[in-house]
Amino acid sequence: MRAPAGYRGQFRTDDVARALYAEGAGIFRILPAAVAVPADREDLALLARWAHAGGVAVVPRGAGSGMPGGNVGTGVVVDLSRAFREEPAVDAGARTARAGASVTYRALNAAAERQGLSLPPDPSSGAFCTLGGMVATNASGARTLKYGAMRAWVRGLEFVTAEGETGRADARTHGRTAAERRFERDVAPGIRAHASELEAAAPRTTKNSSGYALDAWARSGATTDLLTGSEGTLAMVTGVEVALAPLPARRSTLLVTLRSLDDVGPAVQALRPLGPSAMELLDRTYLDLVRDAAQGRVPDGTEAVLLVEFEGDGRGAVEAVRHLASTTELAVDPASVSRLWELRHLASPILARLPGQQRSLQVVEDGCVPVDVLGRYIRALREAADAHRFGIVIFGHAGDGHLHANLLADVSQPDFPARLASCLEAVTGVQLSLGGTPSGEHGDGRLRAPFVARAFGDAYLELCRRTKAAWDPTGILNPGVKLAAEGAAPFRAETLKVGPAAPPIPDAVAAKLRELERAAGWAAFKLDLVPGPDGAAR
Numbered sequence: 001m002r003a004p005a006g007y008r009g010q011f012r013t014d015d016v017a018r019a020l021y022a023e024g025a026g027i028f029r030i031l032p033a034a035v036a037v038p039a040d041r042e043d044l045a046l047l048a049r050w051a052h053a054g055g056v057a058v059v060p061r062g063a064g065s066g067m068p069g070g071n072v073g074t075g076v077v078v079d080l081s082r083a084f085r086e087e088p089a090v091d092a093g094a095r096t097a098r099a100g101a102s103v104t105y106r107a108l109n110a111a112a113e114r115q116g117l118s119l120p121p122d123p124s125s126g127a128f129c130t131l132g133g134m135v136a137t138n139a140s141g142a143r144t145l146k147y148g149a150m151r152a153w154v155r156g157l158e159f160v161t162a163e164g165e166t167g168r169a170d171a172r173t174h175g176r177t178a179a180e181r182r183f184e185r186d187v188a189p190g191i192r193a194h195a196s197e198l199e200a201a202a203p204r205t206t207k208n209s210s211g212y213a214l215d216a217w218a219r220s221g222a223t224t225d226l227l228t229g230s231e232g233t234l235a236m237v238t239g240v241e242v243a244l245a246p247l248p249a250r251r252s253t254l255l256v257t258l259r260s261l262d263d264v265g266p267a268v269q270a271l272r273p274l275g276p277s278a279m280e281l282l283d284r285t286y287l288d289l290v291r292d293a294a295q296g297r298v299p300d301g302t303e304a305v306l307l308v309e310f311e312g313d314g315r316g317a318v319e320a321v322r323h324l325a326s327t328t329e330l331a332v333d334p335a336s337v338s339r340l341w342e343l344r345h346l347a348s349p350i351l352a353r354l355p356g357q358q359r360s361l362q363v364v365e366d367g368c369v370p371v372d373v374l375g376r377y378i379r380a381l382r383e384a385a386d387a388h389r390f391g392i393v394i395f396g397h398a399g400d401g402h403l404h405a406n407l408l409a410d411v412s413q414p415d416f417p418a419r420l421a422s423c424l425e426a427v428t429g430v431q432l433s434l435g436g437t438p439s440g441e442h443g444d445g446r447l448r449a450p451f452v453a454r455a456f457g458d459a460y461l462e463l464c465r466r467t468k469a470a471w472d473p474t475g476i477l478n479p480g481v482k483l484a485a486e487g488a489a490p491f492r493a494e495t496l497k498v499g500p501a502a503p504p505i506p507d508a509v510a511a512k513l514r515e516l517e518r519a520a521g522w523a524a525f526k527l528d529l530v531p532g533p534d535g536a537a538r
């Protein structure tokens with residue numbers, strides 16, 4: 001494969017470059033045919049026209065921190081983390097900011113904070129994830145409880161379509177590209193006609209990053225709503241405009257320890273009316289992992305901890321849960337508040353550095369259920385892990401019923417991929433039977449694409465397929481992501497980054513990628529990690 005004529009960016013097909021882009025966060029290792037790093041918007045548009053004409057699959061990619069395999073694939077991985085670095089421009093009066101899609105959340109938020117503002121969806125990955133990746137996955141964070149996910153804050157997008165047309169959309173502007181016109185002509189009438197069924201088929205949860213947001217589009221008619229959460233399958237985002245919120249004058253945090261899982265749902269429901277900005281859960285499986293740090297703060301026999309943030313002094317919060325809590329601790333000064341939150345930030349580094357052949361695998365890591373069944377869901381997660389002989393660590397965003405569950409596996413055991421697949425199947429069944437969704441914020445990627453029809457029904461799936469066909473007529477953008485081929489499996493042993501069947505990659509690259517994962521170094525430019533062979537610059 002060779003770069004298209006007139007293309008000015010990097011285009012590499014050597015083994016080193018392909019291996020460097022074979023993995024993102026999450027479980028997958030899939031070797032691409034080539035890696036492209038376009039120089040600018042025109043270069044990206046040219047690349048898209050070439051791919052569209054030749055039927056070449058394209059995998060748009062930001063920092064690569066996405067979990068479910070939307071950032072890897074067999075086609076040309078297009079690294080969008082370099083070219084679109086227009087510095088954040090904050091309009092404090094209008095409470096908006098614009099920036100290039102390659103800019104990280106941290107950089108945009110730092111610029112906003114200098115003006116007393118912030119972009120409220122605050123992913124833990126904010127230090128490295130790109131704004132393009134956040135839009136593509138409809139990313140969110142702890143404060144989504146009060147402020148919603150990324151879609152609620154996107155005001156405008158610049159993008160390049162599968163056919164290489166550049167577009168711009170905001171609340172008033174849409175329908176200017178051929179893709180949007182086809183969508184409006186061929187698919188929009190069907191969506192409008194089925195709007196009430198789409199609402200009914202949507203999960204009973206406050207968060208969802210699974211499927212296309214046809215329900216949100218039906219309400220607003222805005223291209224921005226449809227592209228947000230489309231995981232690089234409809235268009236490639238190059239610029240972002242977001243709304244900002246004022247920073248609160250103060251924050252307080254309440255730590256609540258609970259002796260029974262049956263008290264989790266009622267405690268969440270007792271606290272929600274007080275308007276918390278975040279409500280995080282640390283399950284017993286999490287507390288076991290961080291035992292030393294939790295000692296003294298969390299009594300023996302605790303089944304779950306809630307960390308609840310208020311913008312203000314948290315008045316009334318202790319009273320609201322007194323009948324359920326075994327202990328409470330309210331922090332109001334900034335130093336005590338950050339000491340309490342340290343407990344929430346301990347797990348990711350430990351999970352990334354498990355010893356020997358132990359790995360933390362993100363396969364059922366993103367389910368979201370209605371809060372009244374949260375206790376039942378935690379029990380089901382623990383049981384499914386036990387039944388499939390995995391360890392499990394559960395934590396997440398209790399206020400939204402959204403839990404991260406990492407399976408702990410010994411990847412030297414030859415049957416672990418089969419157990420993993422069976423566990424995924426079982427847990428997805430539980431999520432759906434509880435009225436939930438397989439993805440609260442990470443997206444479907446390749447991993448959850450096979451479950452979209454089961455989650456939302458055949459009529460919804462058909463509208464998604466028509467949406468995809470309107471935006472991407474030759475199916476080049478991230479094939480297999482969000483919409484799976486008939487009968488496709490979520491993964492195979494040969495597409496995993498761990499285990500004996502993992503595709504071989506050069507040792508130097510494997511070592512660098514493992515180091516990057518352990519240190520959460522996703523912001524690094526991957527082509528800089530290992531020198532390519534002579535003459536590999538293009």
Ligand SMILES: Cc1cc2nc3c(=O)[nH]c(=O)nc-3n(C[C@H](O)[C@H](O)[C@H](O)COP(=O)(O)OP(=O)(O)OC[C@H]3O[C@@H](n4cnc5c(N)ncnc54)[C@H](O)[C@@H]3O)c2cc1C
Nearest residue numbers: 062063064065066070123124125130132133136140232237
């Ligand atoms: C330690 C850790 C913590 C995390 N915490 C959170 C969290 O709190 N909340 C949360 O929501 N997520 C979290 N994530 C997941 C991840 O960071 C988010 O999904 C993030 O939005 C991905 O951004 P990225 O730039 O890394 O995108 P990538 O991983 O490169 O891509 C993700 C998806 O977006 C598509 N994409 C990327 N850029 C573009 C673009 N410019 N145009 C079109 N499509 C594009 C890709 O094709 C892919 O499907 C976490 C991940 C890690 C490793």
